Amino acid sequence: MTNATPLRRTLTALAATTLLAGGLLLGQTATAPTAHAAGKTVVCKVAELRQQAAQLRSKAAKLDRLGEKAAARKARDQAAALERKAKACEAADDTAPKPFPR
Numbered sequence: 001m002t003n004a005t006p007l008r009r010t011l012t013a014l015a016a017t018t019l020l021a022g023g024l025l026l027g028q029t030a031t032a033p034t035a036h037a038a039g040k041t042v043v044c045k046v047a048e049l050r051q052q053a054a055q056l057r058s059k060a061a062k063l064d065r066l067g068e069k070a071a072a073r074k075a076r077d078q079a080a081a082l083e084r085k086a087k088a089c090e091a092a093d094d095t096a097p098k099p100f101p102r
Contacts, residue, residue, distance in 0.1 A: 044089030
């Protein structure tokens with residue numbers, strides 16, 4: 001009976017490690033959740049967002065007149081968030097890569 005050479009032991013250990021790592025990666029990809037949003041288009045309705053922001057601002061003004069300062073501030077914050085979202089949608093439309101650049 002002969003002993004295995006150091007190179008043969010090294011190659012065997014390397015092969016076993018590779019198989020184990022490959023099995024772990026395969027198991028992780030099989031159980032990983034799929035990205036459902038990939039491939040779907042996201043639609044931003046900028047005019048609708050701005051209309052909702054204007055409605056919230058008028059609501060905030062009405063609440064200010066009634067003395068509800070905290071509720072008015074909350075409505076103004078929501079309106080500002082809608083405006084930021086509308087601006088982000090417009091910026092994304094402007095900077096989106098064109099399908100066939102010239």
